Amino acid sequence: MIKAIRRFYNYYLSPERELVRRLRRLLGFTPAYLKVFKLAFQHKSNNQDTDPNDPYGGQNNERLEFLGDAVLGTIVAEYLYKKYPLGDEGFLTKMRSKIVKRNSLNKIGDNMGLDELLSTYNNVRIAKSMLGNAVESLVGAIYVEQGYKGTTRFVVKEMLRNYVDITHLETFDDNYKSQLLEHCQKNGRRVDYSVVKRFKQDKRDRFKVAVLVDGQKLAVGEDFNKKAAEQIASKRALVDMGLKVSK
């Protein structure tokens, strides 16, 4: 009942009703507790809003991310479990990681237009990685307000159906490292990775990694994340070996 009144107020009367309507289009429902949702879009916020009577306690953006990451993983797991009644555990695990991995979440956040909401609440340049985190904290905020069922409705109807091409993911394999490894093992060739350079960029560690097949350097890749650099190098090696078309 209180929630319904809050929703009515938020949608029709609140001075922030423009934001409320934007959220409604995004969420598929009118948020009752605006504070949590605003928090979800604040980068690295503090425990300012701690209410000792709130069962969910202090809410800050990173705590919401922690909660949202877990909830999202479970909802996607259940969705796949039901969608693929004969899919084995290995297939389900792979499909899930394709959906919830950093890169996909960044794209989903981008397609949802979260960059706009993020720029409203942050005076920094919106980095790609902030979009995926915002998806997670948004899911966390929805969970705090709506519980498991309501969050499932949002994730399946608003997120997966609109922004994830599940059928495409079934056959899509972007683990270039394992593709390269598999191909080389079949042909009795040995694959190694080595960090050829490690340096600071924007105050962060950046890695340049080389992939070697039978000791011969085939390609290099560069990223802030060592594993991502290995993936880039592996993809280039696959293209060089004629096993993959570059795009």
Place this chain on the structure above:
Amino acid sequence: MIKAIRRFYNYYLSPERELVRRLRRLLGFTPAYLKVFKLAFQHKSNNQDTDPNDPYGGQNNERLEFLGDAVLGTIVAEYLYKKYPLGDEGFLTKMRSKIVKRNSLNKIGDNMGLDELLSTYNNVRIAKSMLGNAVESLVGAIYVEQGYKGTTRFVVKEMLRNYVDITHLETFDDNYKSQLLEHCQKNGRRVDYSVVKRFKQDKRDRFKVAVLVDGQKLAVGEDFNKKAAEQIASKRALVDMGLKVSK
């Protein structure tokens, strides 16, 4: 309603009522769908019980594990989120991994007496690792029958309260590798790990790993899992260096 009748039948009339009562003591409720629970205790089973009208589709032990692993992770995340209103994301993540990591789940399964149930359905020697898997598939089975709320009740009341010492976990640090690394970095010493032996035991790969400080071999550890072997070796190195009391 149908569930209530099934429960009554299972508890009072079923030829398997002995099992049902054992499950009741374990679960805190009488299971309505016995099949799923029996399946949870079958090691590496197949999709024998696929019912196309069942929204959860084909159920096999590993699929239940996949589902249970996700659900358990989320319930524990939510529990910690509420229990520690001021805990930051790093603390919550660490606490969660202490609770749901392989080793803890094996111990929880052992304390729950799952080994007995496992021996009823499997003609193999019950390995320690099967206990943790059984905890996960049991949680998956409960989720299929009871949904999110009912599973939360089980995990919090029957599992966490009885078998997990949360307060102890707050200060307990069993990541010996990171402890060793931290200590050595403070003192400008270098830590390396190297696989000194890799061999087959019970048809599985087993690793013997040495930990080297400033190039000097301090200790070795052995396990089927390379990371676990590194942890064992690191713990021994810490004991040797007088930084930890062996027990």
